[in-house]
Amino acid sequence: MRVYVTRRGGLAGVALHAALDTAQLSAVDATRAEAALRDLPWGRLPTQPTGADRFRYEVVTAEGGHERHVELGETEIPDTLRPLLELLHDYGQIRPASG
Amino acid sequence: MTARCAQRCILPPGLLHRLARSEEAALREAALNALALDGRFRLARAESAASSLRLSRPVTFARAGGQPQRTIYDQQGSESQTPGAVVRVEGQAPCGDQAVNQAYDGLGATYSFYWTVFERDSIDGAGMPLLGLMHYGRRYPNAFWDGAGHMFFGDGDGRILTQTAAGIDVIGHELTHGVTQHEANLTYSGQSGALNESVSDVFGIQVKQHALGQDVHSSDWLIGADIAGPVLRPALRSMKQPGTANPHDDQPADMNDYVPGGDVHINSGIPNRAFYVVATTLGGHAWDAAGPIWYAALADSQLRPNATFRDFARITLRHAQQTYGAASDQAHAVQQGWEAVKVAL
Ligand SMILES: [Zn+2]
Numbered sequence: 001m002r003v004y005v006t007r008r009g010g011l012a013g014v015a016l017h018a019a020l021d022t023a024q025l026s027a028v029d030a031t032r033a034e035a036a037l038r039d040l041p042w043g044r045l046p047t048q049p050t051g052a053d054r055f056r057y058e059v060v061t062a063e064g065g066h067e068r069h070v071e072l073g074e075t076e077i078p079d080t081l082r083p084l085l086e087l088l089h090d091y092g093q094i095r096p097a098s099g
Numbered sequence: 100m101t102a103r104c105a106q107r108c109i110l111p112p113g114l115l116h117r118l119a120r121s122e123e124a125a126l127r128e129a130a131l132n133a134l135a136l137d138g139r140f141r142l143a144r145a146e147s148a149a150s151s152l153r154l155s156r157p158v159t160f161a162r163a164g165g166q167p168q169r170t171i172y173d174q175q176g177s178e179s180q181t182p183g184a185v186v187r188v189e190g191q192a193p194c195g196d197q198a199v200n201q202a203y204d205g206l207g208a209t210y211s212f213y214w215t216v217f218e219r220d221s222i223d224g225a226g227m228p229l230l231g232l233m234h235y236g237r238r239y240p241n242a243f244w245d246g247a248g249h250m251f252f253g254d255g256d257g258r259i260l261t262q263t264a265a266g267i268d269v270i271g272h273e274l275t276h277g278v279t280q281h282e283a284n285l286t287y288s289g290q291s292g293a294l295n296e297s298v299s300d301v302f303g304i305q306v307k308q309h310a311l312g313q314d315v316h317s318s319d320w321l322i323g324a325d326i327a328g329p330v331l332r333p334a335l336r337s338m339k340q341p342g343t344a345n346p347h348d349d350q351p352a353d354m355n356d357y358v359p360g361g362d363v364h365i366n367s368g369i370p371n372r373a374f375y376v377v378a379t380t381l382g383g384h385a386w387d388a389a390g391p392i393w394y395a396a397l398a399d400s401q402l403r404p405n406a407t408f409r410d411f412a413r414i415t416l417r418h419a420q421q422t423y424g425a426a427s428d429q430a431h432a433v434q435q436g437w438e439a440v441k442v443a444l
Contacts (some may be wrong), residue, residue: 010241011269012259012323012335013296013364014347049287051246052276052295075180089238089256094330096349 001034004060005088006095011053016092025083032080037061039078046071057085164220167210168228171199174235180245182232198264202231202252205270208310212271212302213278216309216386217394222248222277229274233264240328242269244276259328266325271306272299283402290407292363297370301393304338305385315378315385338375341368354408354441369440370408377436381428388429392419412437412444 001023007016022030022037040059049056055074060067077085169189172182173196186199193200206229213219221227232251239253242263250273255261263269276299279285285295300322308318321344323335334344341350350368351357358365378389396402396414403410416433423429437444 008362009364011243011263011272011364012240012327012331013362014259014331015362016259051244052287052299053241053243053273054245055241074178094259094347096347 001037002062003037003084005084005092006058007055007085007088007092008058009049009054009056015095016088017095018088018092020084020087020091022084024087029080029083033084036078036080040070040072042068042070044070047073049073162220162226164218164226165214167207167221168226169203169206169210169231170228171203171231171233173199174232174251176234176237178236178239182230182249186233196233198233198252198254198262199231201262201264202233202250202270205264205267205306206231206250206274208267209271209274209306212306212309212386216305216390219278222274223281227277231264231270242273244273244280246280248277250274250277255326255328257328259331260323260326261328263326266323267310268300268303268307268322268324269326270303272303272322275299275302278302279397282397283399283406284404285402285406286404287363289405290366291405293361293366294370294406294408294411296363296367297374298393298397300336300338300367300371301374302390305390308385314383316382318385320375336364336368336371338368338371341372352440369442370411373412373436373440373442375436376439377432380432380435388419388423389432392422392429392433395422408442409444412442416444 001021003020003022005018005020022033025033037059046056057072057074057077058069059072060069062068167189169187170182170185171187172184173186174183177183186196187194187203193203210221210229213221221229227248230249232249235251235253238256240256240258240260240263242250242252244250250270252262252264253260255263276295279295279298285291285298287295304318304320304322307313308315319334320339321334321337323331324333327334327345331345331347336348336350337344341352342348342356344350349358350365350371352368352372354369357369374385374389374393377392378385381388392415395418396411399414399418402414412433416430416437419427419430419433434444
């Protein structure tokens with residue numbers, strides 16, 4: 001499953017973006033990640049973050065030509081999506097935060 | 100304290116305190132502002148809390164103040180939101196963990212800055228314990244304030260950021276988020292969010308200048324110079340020249356380049372530069388006049404959670420005029436600062 005992930009916020013204020021595919025994960029991690037992705041609160045309005053300088057993640061999928069979008073606070077990320085975020089960590093490109 | 104009050108109070112403090120508890124909102128607000136102005140910030144805080152104008156806070160008259168209460172925890176790489184093992188408490192000698200000692204010292208320097216300059220006793224003005232949670236997450240390139248009394252510090256990914264506790268301005272920045280939450284509680288989006296971020300940089304850089312004994316000309320006015328990783332070197336932000344701190348820095352330097360819907364860390368460059376202009380126009384130390392004017396504005400009951408840059412600018416000008424005089428150098432410098440970033444007063 002193709003997934004576009006952007007991390008925003010944080011003290012440094014730079015965005016990190018990657019176009020990822022669950023196929024980049026091990027078979028076990030990919031199955032779990034796809035299940036977690038299906039259960040995300042797609043289309044939900046962004047929540048007001050508590051505190052300051054926390055990361056937020058924007059997740060976009062385009063399964064079957066139907067684009068879905070959600071913004072999550074870092075504490076809302078399910079553990080089964082962590083391997084995907086590791087990929088963002090490793091392959092993400094820095095983007096201007098104003099973009 | 101009494102001598103200072105005699106110079107600045109037009110009305111006797113007892114009357115102001117009675118007015119501060121007045122039922123009439125306008126009268127109460129005017130009295131509270133006058134109280135905030137006389138410099139006895141801590142007492143005024145307690146009185147205003149008693150009048151329940153802003154969020155209520157514990158009134159601890161018994162506490163003498165002047166001493167931080169630090170506790171440093173080791174999160175051991177987990178992303179748990181609750182404190183882990185205690186590794187250093189107030190008064191203990193340094194341990195073998197550099198990040199722990201840096202946080203302990205940085206929190207101490209930040210406490211000391213707020214106490215010596217503003218007589219503010221910690222985050223809430225009432226001696227709130229300072230809790231630093233170290234080694235949060237794995238290769239976590241960030242530090243944050245959780246809104247519930249905890250400052251978390253990541254070790255950095257070695258690419259964007261290195262060990263985040265190494266920056267004394269960063270520690271001052273995070274603790275100041277707590278101060279802002281207890282004062283204006285600026286909403287973390289749009290202009291109020293960018294103001295929230297700017298206030299943290301404004302006091303974060305002063306904590307660093309205060310600890311290093313720097314005046315406005317010897318400071319580099321860079322935020323995060325000690326924690327920027329290879330791709331963000333030499334620093335995260337420049338208060339002097341927003342947008343030039345590193346190759347990815349796209350902070351605007353004035354309202355002409357304001358980014359609608361931009362991250363709160365982007366548009367904060369505008370009020371950051373206003374403060375830089377005010378402080379350097381006046382010379383000396385940033386906390387001689389510029390810092391106290393900003394602090395009085397942050398603590399002003401008229402600063403609303405949804406404040407715009409202009410709202411904040413006007414409150415800083417009013418404090419500069421009331422405290423130093425309408426035709427004072429300080430009032431002129433504040434006008435110049437906001438003019439430089441094209442915020443209309
Ligand atoms: Zn911040």
